[in-house]
Amino acid sequence: MRVPISWLSEFIELKKSSEEIAEILTLSGHEVEEVFDPYKKLGDLISVKILEVLSPEDLKEVVLCRVTDGKETFSVLTTAKDQVKPGLILALAKPGSLTFSHQKVEVKEIKKYRSEGMFLSPFEAGISEIKDALLVFPEDTPLGKSIYEILNIKEPVLEIAITPNRGDLLSIYGVARELNLICGWELKPLSFEESLLKGEPFEGEIKILEEEGCFRYIGRLFKGVKISESPFFILKRLFLCGLRPINNIVDITNYVLLELGQPLHAFDWEKISGKKILIRRAHLGEKLLMLDGVERTFTEEDLVIADSEKALVLAGIMGGEDSGVTENTQNIFLESAWFNPKWIRLSGKRHRLTTESSYRFERKVDPEGVLFGALRATELILKITEPSEISQIVDVYSRPFKSPLIEITSQKINKILGFKIEKSFIEATLKKLGKLQTEGDTFKLRPHSFRQDLEIPEDLVEEIARLYGYDRIPATFPVAELKAKASRLELQLERKIREILKGFGLFEVITYSFINPETLQKLNLSERDERLKVIELENPISSHLSVMRTSLIPGLLEVAKFNSAREVEDLSIFEVGKVFFPDTELASEFTHLAILLKGEKKLLPWEGYKRKYDLFDLKGILEELFSALSLEVEMRPYSQELFLKKGFSYDLYLSGIKIGFAGAMKNYVLESLDLKKPLFVAEIDLSKIYTLYSEVKRTYTIQKPPKFPSTFRDISFIIDKEVPYGEILSYIKGLEIPYFEKMELIALYEGPPIPEDKKSITLRFWFRSEERTLFDDEVNALQDEIAKKIFAHFKAKPR
Amino acid sequence: MKPEEIEALKEKAFKEFSEAKNLTDLESLRVKYLGKKGEITQALKSLKNLSLEEKRIFGSKINELKELLEELYQERKRVLLLEEEDREKGIDPTLPGRRPDRGALHPLTLVIEEICEIFTRLGFEIVTGPEVESDYYNFTALNIPEWHPARDMQATFYLKNGALLRTHTSPMQIRAMLEKTPPLRIIAPGKVYRCDADVRHSPMFHQVEGLMIDEKTSFSDLKGILSFFAREIFGEKTRVRFRPSYFPFTEPSVEMDISCVICEGKGCRVCSQTGWLEILGAGMVHPEVLKAVNYDTTKWQGFAFGLGVERIAMIKYEIDDIRLFFDNHLYFLESFK
């Protein structure tokens, strides 16, 4: 909402500067976003001096002026041949600027001549109504200066963010009234001469057929009006408020809307069939070509203003093209009404249409202001368009508005605010808000008709607190029960996972919950995969963010791509976030963890330690993570996921339930995503872990320092290449070996001199007794026994 | 041997030992004086011609000297051994060290954790809820019926199944109040969604909702708790300012500004020359909201607040573009190690 200070001061005596007023309004709940000067926003409108005037033979209508702004010289073409001469100082709008009548100034070329700007008349400069002469400055005027600085023209305008509850502030007068409430500065009352109500009998008929949609309707007929451009003072104020002029009648309706907040509509009376104005529900399918050039089809929920035949206006929102005022209009019918805010709101939403009118109707206009709006417009129409005849005011107002009676006690006010506020202050404040009755500690208030935001006692508490000053209210600490639950296990688990992975050198990322369906497609999921059953957004901001994610992998791949395009090929990242699947109501939301490793692992390259990530980096991270969470997750080789390389992948199982996967992405997939190999990913459904995590007893097995030394023996053997290490491991786990402490894989070798289909493995076994030091002989015997068993079981040979 | 000869021997030995430059020199000195054929042994041997009384006197003097020299030798050896190690040629100690891997949490996680930590200290319980919401929880129950103009303040993403993505964390107020019985103190962090995107807006961002309900928590308490929060998260010097505002689900409503952390209130580009930065919206829970969850409005009252995590992170870490959070470039993430 734009409020020009000059207009505001017509209604209230402003005792502070515009900056101070902005501060006062902001601290009273009406945030002033900006104090600006619309003239300065026009751009470079500066003083220039004509150096010479040329009339090349190939230019007829225009002359070419060489001008200077004191620094540079450039040329300007003008049609004002007779007015330009060397030495003259003029106002010039430079290319890129705007003129008062919203004309955009650009570099122009006529034949080979360039025109870098436009000379301004006082009108185009927005200074006066004079159009047919150029704005000329005195000889000693400095060059290159803003013309508004030279003329000392300042038009500060406040840009105020009005909250949706305060529709009464969507006007200049409303803001003046609010300043009167806050500061007590003297407000000029709205008053109109009694005679303004009178006129000839109205020759038509106004009927409200839908009383729920329209509470009050005032109409008046003006005959023989002269349609033309508005006078300068109206044009200037519309300009300051950012509205474009149309013709004097339409401009007057806009002027009153800005000034008093009452939307008005003007009809061409001759276009109204049967001289009937009907306020009714639209018929289902009823159509209207509207002022924005769009034909809309209505439903029975829409309210229209109609004549005896057809809808003319979508009530309170926008008029039809046919019945609008044009330059040929002679007789106009003026409407000032009060429509049901809910109807306007829902109608506007249905048709995706917001106008200056509907914006105000939605936010509740003043029922009593409907008449003031009509009278203010009458004043202006009489003065400006010189009608030959006007009708009397017709006011259809069957159910007059009555504000609610709000009752509140000082105890309640004090309880909500938490301190005792003087009764005299409460009373004085409430008095300003409407009609007040005081009975002891009880206050009964009937608010002014324009304060429809005041409905319940709490609304009054806010007004009292606001006018008392929020900053004067004490800041205290509540006294409450010392009781708070620990956060849920899910949150604790998430936190722990984040901390552990951070400790492993991974970086946490946060990606959008909506993803590009194409990235999901590129994972080559099977047609039946649940992850393809995405929830789509009805109104995505782009197709790249159009479906809710069912996996965190696409998001991580996008991060990898973004980084890869910006110097970073080596990445180790993770995300904890939700995925979404369709459900009967809302959605099924599950928290997932995903990890991505790509490129080289950070080691010490200068020492020669440099290598790419491999499968065992990912496996090690997961093993250590699960170990830290005391979860026995099984990593079963060969994932079912089609986007992972089978021989380099696992499906993860916990207590027999699949909880995720891990492995190397297929090169085929990486290539389609423009990503370099190798790239490893893992994804785990944490919601499947929560239940089991809560059951795990997080106790520790306490180990003491050894009393007796341990001994180890190595067993080396040559075995079929095909035998997985895991098989050897589980075989050994099954053996009952006395004094066995632990076993480690210490060497794995393939290649000459080992035959091609074989590999060499060395295992180290540790033995220890808690009672004594073991003898070499008995350990040797154990070694022999284990070796024999392994050789026999796997058909291996000693090495 | 004469007493003065013993004294001369002592002086000479002392001098030589203390001047030994290295272990080899020292070793030969040891042999020279303390060895089997060393001067001390020789001196002892030379006593055999003396009288018993003289033997006793000189003998103990020489033995004394021997002990002294042995001590001196050990001491000198210790010094030389230590010096020897220092003479070892070192590697280039300016080379980079082998650092253990250390990643980082996302800055938004850091800020959420910090906010939650402050409020859990005050006895608030952390709760979470769904990101896909119904119109009822997101709007209607919060006193924002379908026709309410306040819906314009929150451009909503709708899903094809008729649900929506929550536009704020405030539905958590409703869910928490339905789930629990008052009195209650909760804090609810999470993702929220609005369909606009530019330097200052992201279609997805984070909020933290707070709610405190009991029989007497007042507007003054709201001011107290939120001022405390502002000083905890932005520092002791932070000044706060409360402005009236409007939210359909609170009455009275308030917005809290903090003194600009960049210019300390003098006015700069970040605070648009006002010296203040808007941090959060809050207010006393609206009676219509309490009614929606069947709380007795004559008994229970309290406050709610909602704050933007990105906004706080941007102020705290001086970040000027919200998109940086979701681009996840490694250089940006590494800033928070």
Ligand SMILES: [Zn+2]
């Ligand atoms: Zn600042």
